Amino acid sequence: MFSPLFKRTIMICSLLLSHFSYAEINLAEIHAHLPEGASLGFVAKNLNKNEKIVAHQANTFMLPASTQKVLTALTAKLVLSDQFQFETSLLTNGKIKNNEIDGDLIVRFTGDPDLTSGQLYQLFSQLKKQRIQKINGDIILDTSVFSSHDRGLGWIWNDLTMCFNAPPAAVNIDNNCFYVELDASYAPGEQAKIRVPAQYPVQVFGQVYIATTKEAGYCQLDATVLDNNRYQLKGCLARQNKPFGLSFAIQDPNAYAATIIQRYLKKVGIAFKGKIKQPYQAQKGQLLAQHLSKPLPDLIKKMMKKSDNQIADALFRTIAYQYYQRPASFPLASQAMRQILQTKAGIKLGHAIIADGSGLSRHNLLSADILLQALEYIAKHETQLQLMDSFPVAAVDGTLTGRGSLIHEPLAKNLIAKTGALKGVYNLAGFMTNKKGEKVAFVQFINGYSTGDFEHKTKRAPLVQFESQLYNRLYEH
Structure with a gap:
């Protein structure tokens, strides 16, 4: 029998070793690369050893943005068959x-x-x-x-005319998006010409004038939505040498x-x-x-690789329709996702807020720890789920094709992750294989990212430095 003193010594050593393993990746030092005011939630876990490598504010609720699509993909796989088609x-x-x-x-x-x-x-x-x-x-x-409603709670009002925010309604033709041409090649003071292709049954009109060079810096071009798919453009813009295209979301x-x-x-x-x-x-x-439509696996792959909001929210409500056998609203779909993930995968969302399936809503709140549960479940049941192949691959495809922090070896082709981006939000959730060949799951939530008045080219420089250091160290760990 071991003495109480010996047991206590072993416990203290274990705690010190545990602390030391976390300290191998100095997240505070790497965090310093992010702009002042940015919030970070991060967790990484070695799935082969079933050990957390590092965690920082991993239980803090933050905006998930499009990493929410990981939950949508998993829920769809748990409810809909691979033969499912719209x-x-x-x-x-x-x-x-x-x-x-x-x-x-x-x-x-x-x-x-x-x-x-x-x-x-x-x-x-x-x-x-x-x-x-x-x-x-x-x-x-x-x-x-x-x-x-055909839009989720918390979708930003001034994005509603944008195609990425088009309503994922039961009727969805050409992504519920259309295009017009604006010709602003005229002299300052004259009106720009708006041309609507004949195939679109919409009306676009307005008063957009060409500004002088001195005025152009203060110009703003606005779109107002009226009834019966009518759109009014107003404001001003600098003279353009060639006509250019504008896209708008169908409202009805x-x-x-x-x-x-x-x-x-x-x-x-x-x-x-x-x-x-x-x-x-x-x-x-x-x-x-x-x-x-194409079967479910193809739809999920496109949703994940291209971060397709239309597919995500169509699946979000379709899951609820199939699960409850009743017309599905966004709140009902949220309830369905919560119940399905808990009963079928043991993933408890707790106080998290799920407002949509795409991650567009500013009402969504998720923690890195909760999303890590979903990644662990996906990895453990990959034989049945076949979801890994749907994640974008660093420097290869999807939304990770040109992410500057991940385009060089050993991260290129070795890291797969769903991205999530809104204004001030840069998230990642996925997997990498470390230097020893072990599978590592990770979730990165960066909210409140702002570089103030920096030039556009430098806005992502701090993010690139942060991610490059973090994931290279994670690989070496």
Whole structure:
């Protein structure tokens, strides 16, 4: 039997050794590279040894930004099968007689984030191939899979016209985004010309004048959204030698789809004089034509590699729709994610706030420790989940292609991570293989990052220095 004194000595030595192993990576020293005022939450764990290497404010809630997509990808894999596909279809509640639909045409949208206008046109072309020449009833838009607002709580109001913030609605055509051309090649004082391509059923108008060189530094170009997908541009800008493109998010996807559908019917030569209705209830009918999206693994890979917000939030609400078998709102999807992660993966979100699946919301709050749980689960169940391949690879693809801190060996091609960026936010969550060939999971949350009035080229220099030192030391550990 060991004496109490010997046991106490062993315990003290263990604590000292534990402290020493954490101290091998001096995070305080590396943290000093970040601009004053920046907050850091960081944790790294050696999965082979089941030991934390370093932790700093790992239980502090911070904005996860797009690292939130790791939770969305995992939850989707836990609920939806790899054969899952979004469906866009044409049905009828009537009968087809004498090349006419004697009843309503139902157009069912389920939130396919990859649906293009060309694919939608092909659906209506299939009706023509069935020799249908006329619709005697109405057109019913079935968007019943989703309910309530098509944007998450906490999305920034002045980003709502931006394409990365387009509503991930049940109707999602061409990412619910359109493009216009602005010609500001005229003399100062004259108005810029706005040209809208004919394929977009929107109106864009305004008064944008060309500023003098002296005025240009004080100019601002604004976009105001009106009803029925009308947009007003106002303000001023410096003279431009060539026309340039501007992109905007569709504000009313249902109205947008209604106009496009009528255009396509006319284009394929199917007569229609009824009304377009938008009931809240799911519609039933005989299937006439169908388009399926790519399967779940392909969607997740695109979501993770390109940080696609549309796919993330479409999956976010679809998970809730499948799980609860009822129209899904953003709050219901948050509830579903929380319950699924806890019951199926043992991941407790605790006091974390989940407002969306993309990480766009400024209401989201997550700790590095919680996200580390998800990474550990992914690594442990990779054989079943097959998620590792969806993470961007440093210096190779996705959002890590040109990240300056990770483009050199030994980090290049050896580190995979989901990025997360909002104004003032630079996050990473992923895995690396260290010098000994051991798997290391890590979560980096940097919030409140600001370089003040530094030139644009130097804004990321402190971040590059911080990450380069941190992950090289993590590799050598």
